Amino acid sequence: MRLPLSLSLTVMAALSSSAHKLVVKKMQPSSSPQRRGLYDSPSDLQLLAKQQQNSSFDINTVHDLIYLANITVGGVEYPVQLDTGSSDLFIKGASSPIPNASQTSLSTNLTYAIGWAAGHVAYAEVEFLGLNISSQALLDAQQVNNPALGYGAQGVAGLGFTRLSTIDAMLNSTNNSTGRSLLFNLFAVNPSEPNFIAFALQRSSDPGDDVEGSFSIGEYDPDYSAVSGNEKIPTWPIRNPYRWNLLVDAVIVNQTSITTPTTNVVGAPSNKAVALMDSGSSYSYAPKYVTDAIYSSIPGASFDSSAGYWKVPCSAEIDMALQIGGQVFPLHPLDVTPTTPLDPNSCLGSFIPASFSVGNDFDWLVGDNFLRSVYSVYDFGDFDSSGQMGDPYMKFLSIIDPDQGSVDFCKERGCQPKSNITYTGLDGASVAPSFAISNDISESLELIGKWIPAILGIVALNALVLIIVCIVWLITLCRKRKARSTARTPRSRMSPMPRNYRNTYIPGSPQTPHVYEPVSMALTEDTFVPPSPAFFGKDGSKLSPGDRPKSVA
Numbered sequence: 001m002r003l004p005l006s007l008s009l010t011v012m013a014a015l016s017s018s019a020h021k022l023v024v025k026k027m028q029p030s031s032s033p034q035r036r037g038l039y040d041s042p043s044d045l046q047l048l049a050k051q052q053q054n055s056s057f058d059i060n061t062v063h064d065l066i067y068l069a070n071i072t073v074g075g076v077e078y079p080v081q082l083d084t085g086s087s088d089l090f091i092k093g094a095s096s097p098i099p100n101a102s103q104t105s106l107s108t109n110l111t112y113a114i115g116w117a118a119g120h121v122a123y124a125e126v127e128f129l130g131l132n133i134s135s136q137a138l139l140d141a142q143q144v145n146n147p148a149l150g151y152g153a154q155g156v157a158g159l160g161f162t163r164l165s166t167i168d169a170m171l172n173s174t175n176n177s178t179g180r181s182l183l184f185n186l187f188a189v190n191p192s193e194p195n196f197i198a199f200a201l202q203r204s205s206d207p208g209d210d211v212e213g214s215f216s217i218g219e220y221d222p223d224y225s226a227v228s229g230n231e232k233i234p235t236w237p238i239r240n241p242y243r244w245n246l247l248v249d250a251v252i253v254n255q256t257s258i259t260t261p262t263t264n265v266v267g268a269p270s271n272k273a274v275a276l277m278d279s280g281s282s283y284s285y286a287p288k289y290v291t292d293a294i295y296s297s298i299p300g301a302s303f304d305s306s307a308g309y310w311k312v313p314c315s316a317e318i319d320m321a322l323q324i325g326g327q328v329f330p331l332h333p334l335d336v337t338p339t340t341p342l343d344p345n346s347c348l349g350s351f352i353p354a355s356f357s358v359g360n361d362f363d364w365l366v367g368d369n370f371l372r373s374v375y376s377v378y379d380f381g382d383f384d385s386s387g388q389m390g391d392p393y394m395k396f397l398s399i400i401d402p403d404q405g406s407v408d409f410c411k412e413r414g415c416q417p418k419s420n421i422t423y424t425g426l427d428g429a430s431v432a433p434s435f436a437i438s439n440d441i442s443e444s445l446e447l448i449g450k451w452i453p454a455i456l457g458i459v460a461l462n463a464l465v466l467i468i469v470c471i472v473w474l475i476t477l478c479r480k481r482k483a484r485s486t487a488r489t490p491r492s493r494m495s496p497m498p499r500n501y502r503n504t505y506i507p508g509s510p511q512t513p514h515v516y517e518p519v520s521m522a523l524t525e526d527t528f529v530p531p532s533p534a535f536f537g538k539d540g541s542k543l544s545p546g547d548r549p550k551s552v553a
Helices: 042-053 147-151 166-172 182-188 222-229 288-295 402-413 439-488
Strands: 002-008 010-015 022-027 066-073 076-083 089-091 102-111 116-128 131-145 155-158 196-200 212-217 245-253 257-259 273-277 284-286 302-304 309-312 320-324 327-330 343-348 351-353 364-366 374-379 393-398
Touching: 066 089, 066 147, 066 155, 066 212, 076 089, 089 116, 102 131, 102 166, 116 166, 116 182, 131 166, 131 182, 196 222, 222 374, 222 393, 245 288, 257 288, 288 309, 288 351, 309 351, 327 393
Parallel strands: 002 022, 076 155, 089 131, 273 364, 284 351
Antiparallel strands: 002 212, 010 022, 066 076, 066 116, 089 155, 102 116, 116 131, 196 212, 196 374, 245 257, 245 273, 245 320, 284 364, 302 309, 309 343, 320 327, 374 393
């Protein structure tokens, strides 16, 4: 069940021939899309005109890129933003109540990092990626202030934990357990597949390109199946978290400068930052000391206190990476200093200074400017042999090559590409190899991993049998040799070795010196000569002791 996504400002989608696949195409943005649903009063329009005149804009109301996909609610298809930073589904239809939904008397307001939605809780049949939920609790929104609607969305699909759901909490207060999140219910109707989601959020520098990323439930994109071998990154807290929070170890800028973060989250390690991985945010928000470490050393860069972000020369390439869970993940340089929506010749720092209140459960909000550089897996926990769900975790696979990223940057911004870009983080951590293997190879490796214990057992058994056979053969060989030796050369019948006459004194002959000549002592079956019989005289009597025979054995 893969859902291709388009990197888009405005999205139109069409259902393909596959029941589990939606094709999403990228469209040109309408003029001033941020105005729709956001600037309603004359004073707001005056503010917008002033911002356009000053080549500036309100960072809190404009997202450069958002990711949309279609979801069917009550038989009607709606484009919605996919948001891992929230856990509720809201739909803003052309009218309220939306068609084929059962609206309740309960009303609530969903508050987001940027924007809000207000309306009544309703129930409707939902279909997503070919999976059907007969009754899903959602917000039938009547009033909305959310940037996503300015780019063609008609709602937001929260992909977080049920524990964060406002709708579920409200229904629980009425002793009702029907408010579970969208993902919880999707996993429930599809229990045979793993309970994780995975993203590849693609980019394109050309607004006319049709660029499709991917979103899947319970399976990997075959192009990025290598992520299965990467280390798990635990959430924070490790058990029963509210959000997709991870611990950031360090920020690496221009290959050498390393910034170690701190935290305000109670209980978190003091030398790390708790970061929310939020696909619903185009930019990342971090404390000012972090954004200063990224941009302050760039010649020509300046912090615009009135706008609240760093202005950076578009030709300045910043090579940076985040170290998360002991692993180093580079960012594409085009995502570190994107162009502003109002002026393509003006660039800003996509890491925005922000301070979250003490007691909040995260220090940073990490958005699409980082997530586009990795293939990300959000796993709600593996099941053990007893059927119990384990702790949730994430996995990342780096999908950019830093040198190629520099080539892409300079091709668009006009500079000289860098080469041999490397990152070394804390404890010597470096960028893990990024490669992709085919789905067939991935499945084969998975089968090999599954059967490796049995294979090792068979190999060990064969080795043991071979060792036993060798021992038996050696024992048998030794016994045979011993038997042969005993039968051939009993000590009582051994013949003396023949003498060399040149080294022997003969009575009556001149004394000859003794010369040592080596003689082989080896006896084999080919050279073995039986001992000669005793010598007898002509009369049949034995020779007297001391008499020398005339022949040599």
